[in-house]
Amino acid sequence: MNEKIELIGLSRDELAAELAKLGEKPFRAKQIWHWLYNQGVTDFSAMTNLSKDLREKLSAGYVISRPKVVARQISSDKTSKWLLEFADGQRVEMVYIPEEDRGAVCISTQVGCAVGCTFCHTGSQRITRNLTAGEIVGQFLVARDAYNEWPTPANETRFLSNVVVMGMGEPLHNLDNVITALKIISDGEGLAVSKRRITLSTSGIAPKMTRVAQELGVKLAVSLHAPNNELRSKIMPINNKYPLEEVMQACQEYQKIVTSRFITFEYLMLDGINDSLDCAHQLIALMKKYKIGAKFNLIPFNPWPGCAYKPSSRNRVMAFSRELEKGGYAAPVRVARGQDILAACGQLKSKKDEEDKKK
Ligand code: SF4
Structure with missing residues (x-):
């Protein structure tokens, strides 16, 4: 049959x-x-x-299925993390980060990741496979089920108001399925999450960024983490393949098509590596050179067992933020959420996989 x-x-x-x-x-x-x-x-x-x-x-x-919920943890600050399993037994994480009257669901696009950023726990898990469009959408459906947000209200007062494609995997390595999934999530007659409330985050797969602008037009976040090629290639080896010049040109193209949106540059604050004021000055010069409408998102590093980096001190992060703001760029420091529930991406999956192996 x-x-x-x-x-x-x-x-x-x-x-x-x-x-x-x-x-x-x-x-x-x-x-x-x-x-x-x-x-x-x-x-x-x-x-x-x-x-x-x-x-x-x-x-x-x-x-009509949903991914199976293998585990769910709820942090003292109400951040919620799920470990989800698909029909073939593969697992990914999903996180919901609530704010006062809204919140963002962070979804995954691959099992593991081939990009191998040196600071990333998921990057240490290798790539197993791409998720299907159904598996990507299915994560958001699980969150909707959990918060009982059916039917989709016509107004904008729902808690699961935003979607960030920032979980496990590089979305641009699975772009066809990501495009199908995000078109479903943003469809006004269904889940109706407006494109203004969807952010796709990439490590900078330059040749595919224009397609995201043309076919989706969602907000773009780029994991930058360093202001020059030498340092970025050490932290993110993908930079050898798509160096900063190509990434910045792709950002320029993006903004020609999606004119109304700033590009957010994610910047993980790593102690003694990329957190000097000189790095901040180089970042400002880079943005000015390419005339990018940019804002920065400074992310305190959440260390995981075996990682090579330490988080920058609060003082250093604040000084870095002030310097970028002096240069004309918003640079808020992301508030660390869910610290008590192994919040670094990929950690819950590793922990459960190990426990299940011992059974
Ligand atoms: S940060 Fe993103 S792109 Fe880099 S290894 Fe981790 S999941 Fe992959």
């Missing part, structure tokens, strides 16, 4: 094509889309505006 087809993650056109195979008109796809992504149903029998006959055909040939 053929395996059932997963509906979560199909684009609108793909869903319509499946319905056409069943002899149904395109408006049925629209109705089902609404059930899947506005109402969050996981059972065909709940789709009450479809005929009984169609519901039966759908349950015979299709499924």
Whole structure:
């Protein structure tokens, strides 16, 4: 017997094509889309505006699934972290970071990562595979289920208001699936997270950044972490392949297409490595040279067992931030969240994988 087809993650056109195979008109796809992504149903029998006959055909040939929740930790500051498992047993992490009246869900795009940034715990886990579009969207659906945010309210007062594609993996190494997934997440007749509230973070895969601007137009964050090629290549070996000049030119292109948005440059503060005032001056010069509408996000480093770096002192981080601001760039320091729940990306997965091996 053929395996059932997963509906979560199909684009609108793909869903319509499946319905056409069943002899149904395109408006049925629209109705089902609404059930899947506005109402969050996981059972065909709940789709009450479809005929009984169609519901039966759908349950015979299709499924609506969610990733399995293997573990969930909730920090004292209400940050929530899930370890999710897919049908083949592969696992990724997802995090929800609540603010007062809104919050961001941080989703993963790959199991492991091939980029190998030296400060990153996920980077030490190698790449296993790309996630499908359904597995990427499925993470957000799990968060919606957990916070009972169904149906999708028409107004903007929901808690899961933002999506950041900043979890495990390099999204631009899995771009086709990421594009499909983010189009689903931003679709106004479904999950309806506006593109202004979606941020995609890349390590700087320069040749693919323009496609993100053209096809998605979401906010862009670039992991910079160093102001020159020599230092960046040491911290992020991907810089040997796509050096700063190429990354900055790709940022310029991005801003020609997505004109209204600043690009956020993520900058991890590593003690004695990239946190001198001279580094701040070089960053300012770099942004001015390429005329990028930029802001910085200074990130206190969250060390993990076996890592080679230490976090910069608070004083050093603040001095660095002030220097960038003097140069004309906003440079807030990210507040560390979920410190008590192994918040560094990839740590919960490693810990659970080890525990499960011992069983
Ligand atoms: S920081 Fe991102 S791109 Fe770099 S190794 Fe980690 S997951 Fe991959």
